[in-house]
Structure formats: structure tokens, C-alpha cells
Amino acid sequence: MLDTEEFLFLLQSLEGSPPNYWSLYEEASNQNNLDQLLAIYHATKGATDPLNVVLNAMALARYEAMKSFSDKGIVEHANISPKNKDTITSYLNKIQTWTLKEIQIYTNTMGYLSLEQQRIYFKNALKKIDHYRHFAWGKKIYAILLINSCGNFIAHEDFALATECVAHLDTLTEGTESAIYRLYQRYFEQLIRYCLSQSEKSEAHILSVISTLESLDYVFLSQQCLSFFKQIKNKKSNTRG
Structure with a gap:
């Protein structure tokens, strides 16, 4: 049985209209589009709802990690600020039962976590x-x-x-x-x-x-x-x- 949030998320995907900024984030990440990541960060800055707060941290964290790839050809997760990491992990830890949205968030941020955290979250997902x-x-x-x-x-x-x-x-x-x-x-x-x-x-x-x-x-x-x-x-x- 799907809960309401899960049902609405799947309905959006079946209609071909997943949340706008999340689609842009995925596109920017796949293309290493640093300008678009920054644009998403600024567009969601000051957000109060939990998901947009997390997306804001994810956009900046991705920018911080991938900028080194553009410069050196190496992804450096060490460049990510502790504040952004804490925002992401705190959200995931608060959610008892993950929907596809939490799995999507974890999927895009697992490199920021310890190996033990990854093992636990992977089995959960x-x-x-x-x-x-x-x-x-x-x-x-x-x-x-x-x-x-x-x-x-x-x-x-x-x-x-x-x-x-x-x-x-x-x-x-x-x-x-x-x-x-x-x-x-x-x-x-x-x-x-x-x-x-x-x-x-x-x-x-x-x-x-x-x-x-x-x-x-x-x-x-x-x-x-x-x-x-x-x-x-x-x-x-x-x-x-």
C-alpha cells in the first residue's frame, strides 16, 4: 500500500512532470553544469519547507564537489561544507520510512557519507x-x-x-x-x-x-x-x- 506522498510522487512521474527544480538539479548534475547548480541554489535560498531546504544544500554541495572536477578532473567531496552535509544527513535521519524522494536524495549525496552510513542507507533503500x-x-x-x-x-x-x-x-x-x-x-x-x-x-x-x-x-x-x-x-x- 502506498502512502499519500508516495502516490503523488509516482503520479507526477507517470504524468511526466516531476518537481521542476529537482529535474533541473538532475540535469545539471549529469552535465556538470556549474552555472545551473548555482542558479538552483540561489532560487531555493531562503526556502522554509524541508525538501527545498535539502535541495538548496544539495545544489551547493554538488557545486562544491564538481568544481574540482572541472579544474582537476577529480571529484573532491572534501570541499563540501560541513553545514551542507549536516543539512542533508539530518533530513535523511529524521525520516523513518523512506519514499522514492528520500531514496533520490540519498542517491545524489551518498558520496558525502561514511562507508558505514552508506551500507546502512543502501540496505534501507x-x-x-x-x-x-x-x-x-x-x-x-x-x-x-x-x-x-x-x-x-x-x-x-x-x-x-x-x-x-x-x-x-x-x-x-x-x-x-x-x-x-x-x-x-x-x-x-x-x-x-x-x-x-x-x-x-x-x-x-x-x-x-x-x-x-x-x-x-x-x-x-x-x-x-x-x-x-x-x-x-x-x-x-x-x-x-
Whole structure:
């Protein structure tokens, strides 16, 4: 049974009209559009309702983290102000039962949290995946949750949870609209294999996915995937050395 808030959120997605600023935030984040992130921050500044207060903190936090990517090619979560982190985590901790909106918020901010917090929130978020993966908007939110979680768990060398992410992502790769999810599934599947065995075959598959993303005009996503792979590769080289 859906509660009223959950029903209205799903109704908005089915009508193709998710909340305006949230759509703009997602678009700006995917394209690393720093100007748009700042515009969202200023537009929601002074908000009093809890969701817009959180969105305001998320927009500025994303700007703080991604500005370093534009400058150095590295996402630096350490640049995020403690105030913005506290605003986001305080909101998530207050909500006893998460709707898709809380899952969406966590999905976009998990990199700001400790590994232990990520593990707890990830398990909590997965409780509703079978209910909502059949809705277009729910499927999209869960796919991004799994993609972001997988990257974070690989970075922390928690390959058990990373493998679980890949398995769940596999259930979301039905239909032509899911091509991007299949590419990420393949990327992370091979990245896990590379981390565990460092095979040249896995590296070739990883680079192939990155090339495909670029050819499909997902330039920023391909840059992120390449940057992350280089970080993993350098880390393994330093460990081996």
C-alpha cells in the first residue's frame, strides 16, 4: 500500500512532470553544469519547507564537489561544507520510512557519507526496489542508486556489496530505454573483475564501455568513468609497487 506522498510522487512521474527544480538539479548534475547548480541554489535560498531546504544544500554541495572536477578532473567531496552535509544527513535521519524522494536524495549525496552510513542507507533503500522498479520514475531512481552505490563500494573495496549492486542493476536492464544501465552494468562488472584480478581483458572491456558512452554523446559520463578507472588503476599500481 502506498502512502499519500508516495502516490503523488509516482503520479507526477507517470504524468511526466516531476518537481521542476529537482529535474533541473538532475540535469545539471549529469552535465556538470556549474552555472545551473548555482542558479538552483540561489532560487531555493531562503526556502522554509524541508525538501527545498535539502535541495538548496544539495545544489551547493554538488557545486562544491564538481568544481574540482572541472579544474582537476577529480571529484573532491572534501570541499563540501560541513553545514551542507549536516543539512542533508539530518533530513535523511529524521525520516523513518523512506519514499522514492528520500531514496533520490540519498542517491545524489551518498558520496558525502561514511562507508558505514552508506551500507546502512543502501540496505534501507533496497527494501522497496521490487515495488517500484516497474514504474519508469522508480526504475530510474533505483538505477542511479545502484550505479552510484557500486562506484562508492568499489572505491572502498567492498566488492560484495558492489557485486550485489551489479546483480540488482541487471534486473533493470530490460527495454531499449535501459541501454545506459546495461553499459554501466557491464562497466562495473568488468571493473570488479579488474580489481580482483587486474586482467587485460577486463581493462579492454572497460575502455570499450567508456568509448561507447562517448560515441553516444554522454561525454561527461564517459569522462567520469575514465577518471574513476584511472584512480582504481593507479591505486592498484601503487599497492603492487
